[in-house]
Amino acid sequence: xxxxxxxxxxxxxxxxxxxxxxxxxxxxxxxxxxxxxxxxxxxxxxxxxxxxxxxxxxxxxxxxxxxxxxxxxxxxxxxxxxxxxxxxxxxxxxxxxxxxxxxxxxxxxxxxxxxxxxxxxxxxxxxxxxxxxxxxxxxxxxxxxxxxxxxxxxxxxxxxxxxxxxxxxxxxxxxxxxxxxxxxxxxxxxxxxxxxxxxxxxxxxxxxxxxxxxxxxxxxxxxxxxxxxxxxxxxxxxxxx
Numbered sequence: 001x002x003x004x005x006x007x008x009x010x011x012x013x014x015x016x017x018x019x020x021x022x023x024x025x026x027x028x029x030x031x032x033x034x035x036x037x038x039x040x041x042x043x044x045x046x047x048x049x050x051x052x053x054x055x056x057x058x059x060x061x062x063x064x065x066x067x068x069x070x071x072x073x074x075x076x077x078x079x080x081x082x083x084x085x086x087x088x089x090x091x092x093x094x095x096x097x098x099x100x101x102x103x104x105x106x107x108x109x110x111x112x113x114x115x116x117x118x119x120x121x122x123x124x125x126x127x128x129x130x131x132x133x134x135x136x137x138x139x140x141x142x143x144x145x146x147x148x149x150x151x152x153x154x155x156x157x158x159x160x161x162x163x164x165x166x167x168x169x170x171x172x173x174x175x176x177x178x179x180x181x182x183x184x185x186x187x188x189x190x191x192x193x194x195x196x197x198x199x200x201x202x203x204x205x206x207x208x209x210x211x212x213x214x215x216x217x218x219x220x221x222x223x224x225x226x227x228x229x230x231x232x233x234x235x236x237x238x239x240x241x
Contacts, residue, residue, distance in 0.1 A: 055085040062094050071105040074098050092122035112138050129155045129163050140174045148174045165194035169205055185214040192216045
């Protein structure tokens, strides 16, 4: 009996050896790939957390400099962010904040450059749209009307009616500054229609339409025109944005 068991065990051992000789290399490589992939996944997650932490620290420095109005330090921290962490959300948010400080401190060209970078590089469509809206406002203030309209043409946020309304409203402002009252009225009409009546901003758009003699919901071509002085006041209001 013992001899029979020994023979059976020997046969099983020989079968295992034969299987391993035939498939051992393949099994080893599969295990190496699986374990390597798992290690790479964990390593990538660690790297992402590490990068986010470093980007967050730089953004905090930028935020503190912005709070004290240190425009040169703000610009430097933003430059560090976009150079070292261009794909991080902190870089785009830092750009929006840096542009505000740069404009407030009398550096509109720097602000335009910063917003242009955010508009081109931000991962989120909403952030890109916000950057383009602000960029268009600065371009309009600098009387760069064609550039402002191009910025607005590129401003999109899929499925966001409020963003579409803001883009249309800003387009109306730029067109009004160009003296194109009918086209401005059409743009403001589009903005008014896209905004919910529960949104407070809709009242501002309504006021713009009323100021040029275009009641909300009435096509500009059929509406009466207001005196030139009213149009001038709207243009002045738009320039102050």
